[in-house]
Amino acid sequence: MNDGTALLDSVAAMLRAKGERMTAPRRAVLTALSESAGHLSMEEVVAAVAEAAPSVHRASVYRTLVALSDLGVVQHVHLGHGATAYHLTGADGPHLHAQCRRCGAIQDLPNDLLSEVARRMDATHGFELDATHVALSGLCAACAASEDDGEAAEAITPVHRHGHSHPHPHSH
Amino acid sequence: MNDGTALLDSVAAMLRAKGERMTAPRRAVLTALSESAGHLSMEEVVAAVAEAAPSVHRASVYRTLVALSDLGVVQHVHLGHGATAYHLTGADGPHLHAQCRRCGAIQDLPNDLLSEVARRMDATHGFELDATHVALSGLCAACAASEDDGEAAEAITPVHRHGHSHPHPHSH
DNA sequence: GTTGTTGCAAATTGTTTGCACTGGT
């Protein structure tokens, strides 16, 4: 999306600083995340990498995501149903995520949305909330509307407002 | 915890009303959840059932949790890292959950904690928040304190304040 | 040249499913 080369170069520098290396699989993963500009599931990263660099093995994508997470370049968000989404850290700064339980779309939210709640939880329970690593769950506007219309939207094609997919069979 | 017999009887009635049956595995799962009075992972339910009723097969626990979920008697909460916790529905009424990312303890929270946020999300984004199905993440009081003391708590033995365990190796 | 990383295949872990049989009603 942005200049991908700058990203690759800066990450390469960070890697070298830790005695690690910039390799083809890592470039491919970074490029995939950068181009999507959104939140990708593991499977989606694997798919994107497979398309751009077929020789890169699945296992390398797993290992790369771990390595880049350790570096701090990549972060993950836990979605409902055990799914996890990955995205570049730098992108838009820290923000919250909300996922529609029906269509799976992920929506970004300002990260001060829960600051008042966080303050209250800290005050009353001593719990230090970190809301960015888990997506809030609910119904997006579109799905809420169609649900009001008498459940008729049961079989609509999922809308991937943020380039996301979660073909989970269960109904929660 | 409460009178387990009343629970079993009422669920038996609900099952029969749907043409389904009360069986030994279902009794075992209900009893396990009832006695723990907290949130159990799949593995913990399997373990508890295995202890009380060794003849009950693992697969039946899976199927039973699905059946009881369909009945509405059991609910699940999605925790970070893909884990899922199960609990009886009736217990304390709807409530939110917060999980400590370090020790894994789950804390119940009043379910109106996010009502103001939910109102705002609905107003500004049309998103209908349902906060009870996903646990908020953060640091509990104990772990937050030890982290302030210079990271020294890195290797403490996990405290299961709520009868919970999550032996995840990753550091997030 | 050294050694971090990869591709691959096998091992592991967690969950689901087909089927004959058991047990609740």
Next chain:
DNA sequence: ACCAGTGCAAACAATTTGCAACAAC
């Protein structure tokens, strides 16, 4: 007696790991 539900084993899916070959530095 009927048939929902079970135990079991095999299928399946997702992720991890051991290791020899490779390539970034």
